[in-house]
Amino acid sequence: MTEIDRVPIRQVTEQGENxxxxxxxxxxxxxxxxxNQEAAxxxxxxxxxxxxxxxxxxxxxxxxxxxxxxxxxxDEGKGIVQVETKEDKGLDTKPxxxxxxxxxxxxxxxxxxxxxxxxxxxIKSQTTILPDEVFTLVNEFQHRSxxxxxxxxxxxxxxxxxxxxxxxxxxxxxxxxxxxxxxxxILRDIAIDEHIVITSGRISSEILLxxxxxxxxxLISVSAPTNLGVRLATELGMTLIGFAREKRxxxxxxxxxxxxxxxx
Amino acid sequence: MTEIDRVPIRQVTEQGENxxxxxxxxxxxxxxxxxNQEAAxxxxxxxxxxxxxxxxxxxxxxxxxxxxxxxxxxDEGKGIVQVETKEDKGLDTKPxxxxxxxxxxxxxxxxxxxxxxxxxxxIKSQTTILPDEVFTLVNEFQHRSxxxxxxxxxxxxxxxxxxxxxxxxxxxxxxxxxxxxxxxxILRDIAIDEHIVITSGRISSEILLxxxxxxxxxLISVSAPTNLGVRLATELGMTLIGFAREKRxxxxxxxxxxxxxxxx
Numbered sequence: 001m002t003e004i005d006r007v008p009i010r011q012v013t014e015q016g017e018n019x020x021x022x023x024x025x026x027x028x029x030x031x032x033x034x035x036n037q038e039a040a041x042x043x044x045x046x047x048x049x050x051x052x053x054x055x056x057x058x059x060x061x062x063x064x065x066x067x068x069x070x071x072x073x074x075d076e077g078k079g080i081v082q083v084e085t086k087e088d089k090g091l092d093t094k095p096x097x098x099x100x101x102x103x104x105x106x107x108x109x110x111x112x113x114x115x116x117x118x119x120x121x122x123i124k125s126q127t128t129i130l131p132d133e134v135f136t137l138v139n140e141f142q143h144r145s146x147x148x149x150x151x152x153x154x155x156x157x158x159x160x161x162x163x164x165x166x167x168x169x170x171x172x173x174x175x176x177x178x179x180x181x182x183x184x185x186i187l188r189d190i191a192i193d194e195h196i197v198i199t200s201g202r203i204s205s206e207i208l209l210x211x212x213x214x215x216x217x218x219l220i221s222v223s224a225p226t227n228l229g230v231r232l233a234t235e236l237g238m239t240l241i242g243f244a245r246e247k248r249x250x251x252x253x254x255x256x257x258x259x260x261x262x263x264x
Numbered sequence: 265m266t267e268i269d270r271v272p273i274r275q276v277t278e279q280g281e282n283x284x285x286x287x288x289x290x291x292x293x294x295x296x297x298x299x300n301q302e303a304a305x306x307x308x309x310x311x312x313x314x315x316x317x318x319x320x321x322x323x324x325x326x327x328x329x330x331x332x333x334x335x336x337x338x339d340e341g342k343g344i345v346q347v348e349t350k351e352d353k354g355l356d357t358k359p360x361x362x363x364x365x366x367x368x369x370x371x372x373x374x375x376x377x378x379x380x381x382x383x384x385x386x387i388k389s390q391t392t393i394l395p396d397e398v399f400t401l402v403n404e405f406q407h408r409s410x411x412x413x414x415x416x417x418x419x420x421x422x423x424x425x426x427x428x429x430x431x432x433x434x435x436x437x438x439x440x441x442x443x444x445x446x447x448x449x450i451l452r453d454i455a456i457d458e459h460i461v462i463t464s465g466r467i468s469s470e471i472l473l474x475x476x477x478x479x480x481x482x483l484i485s486v487s488a489p490t491n492l493g494v495r496l497a498t499e500l501g502m503t504l505i506g507f508a509r510e511k512r513x514x515x516x517x518x519x520x521x522x523x524x525x526x527x528x
Contacts, residue, residue: 005491007491007494007516009514009515009516010514010515010519010522011512011513011514011515012395012398012512012513012514012515012522013511013512014511014512017524022506022514022516024488024489024490024491024493024494024516025488025490025491026490026491026492027468027469027490027491027492027493029469029492043468043469043470131276134276153466153487153488153489153490172466172468172490202417202436204291204307204436205291205293205307206307223417224288224289224417225288225417226288226289226290226291226417226436227269227271227288227289227290227291228290228291228293229288229291230271230288242286247277247278248275248276248277248278249275249276250273250274250275250276250286251273251274251275251276252271252273252286252288255274258274258276260281
């Protein structure tokens with residue numbers, strides 16, 4: 001399924017009207033099951049559904065690595081991804097089914113309702129980055145966000161090292177975009193921890209906790225953080241960079257990882 | 265509680281670094297209860313929590329009008345709004361607790377997982393609007409979005425007639441912003457149906473169905489719709505306008521309500 005759709009529109013300007021066509025992003029209702037139990041239904045872009053399912057289950061703490069996965073069945077037409085693990089630990093339905101509804105993509109984990117990082121391990125990575133490395137990564141990131149350019153409606157996320165983008169994804173949901181990145185890393189055996197995540201979207205407490213789950217030391221957004229995002233990044237030892245655009249950025253927390261010169 | 269917070273940052277540009285301060289939006293974890301049963305936990309901006317709670321319960325079909333409400337208790341510190349109704353119909357937990365996770369603010373109604381408008385009445389309103397009226401409303405709307413301007417992180421929504429904005433709200437979540445508008449209308453006895461809604465956010469299926477719940481004939485976004493948003497607007501007889509900026513707009517569906525001249 002493609003990410004976009006064409007629809008007839010009437011375009012109206014001061015100069016008059018004309019009947020034309022516009023490109024809109026596609027939205028799919030996707031149900032993810034884990035060992036035949038419904039884990040969640042997401043609204044998402046209809047691409048890389050296997051990555052989305054695996055990344056979502058990882059973010060929710062329901063799977064840890066590729067080795068646990070027995071089988072993934074994607075039925076795009078019906079909007080279902082079925083994930084089976086070798087060992088069925090059973091869905092702890094309590095956290096997943098808690099009716100959390102988020103500002104920008106609700107996720108029912110126990111972290112969210114308390115908006116607290118107390119269950120999350122502090123990030124100890126000594127990874128550092130130069131401002132120029134951030135600017136270069138963000139520049140590459142912006143260039144790759146092609147669906148957004150066409151339709152104005154998609155978020156992007158990427159996993160990077162300090163030199164380049166390793167995994168890139170797009171989705172109508174900023175949470176999904178990060179889950180797709182994590183899912184691809186897991187299925188393609190790319191390490192997540194010690195790496196950098198870039199997101200086009202706002203950094204709320206949920207996004208921050210998702211990155212913390214991946215043990216990401218440096219989280220970069222083209223957009224703004226919220227106060228809880230900043231507070232959690234401080235608590236969890238994560239370097240949070242916002243408004244990274246062109247040749248400027250704001251470092252909100254743990255600025256020691258942004259260095260003017262690298263050792264060695 | 266104010267909508268914004270000040271945090272220390274390190275600002276980095278090509279010219280160098282300086283320690284300064286930035287404004288970030290506040291994010292509150294709010295639990296809404298209906299007759300002492302937990303209905304949902306939302307991440308939201310900490311303003312007009314009574315409007316948000318009432319609007320949310322309206323959007324979910326749990327309350328219909330102000331007359332049903334007995335008492336609203338807001339505890340901002342604890343992040344709880346308790347709504348009591350005169351008659352306790354009981355929470356039909358099934359739709360609310362369905363683990364829907366949305367692209368941009370999950371809402372657990374039965375509409376979403378099917379992304380179908382079949383349970384929603386078709387909108388028959390004969391309301392029409394001139395292009396210039398749309399441009400004027402959007403212009404006023406953009407000017408009022410002041411928190412967004414300060415922090416780059418907030419969505420706005422408004423209820424209008426064809427001449428002016430009647431109710432305006434802001435929230436970190438685009439769903440919440442509309443719920444706050446609806447909640448204010450209900451509590452201040454302002455009719456919702458036959459009116460126009462403007463939103464700063466993308467029009468996904470969820471947003472479309474929320475507006476349909478309010479029997480809104482004309483839905484205007486400064487941003488893009490999704491393909492499901494367009495499909496549902498067609499099915500439900502709603503006029504969907506996107507990319508309304510300056511003196512231009514795209515009319516995606518039911519363009520007959522956008523007229524060049526008014527009768528009478």
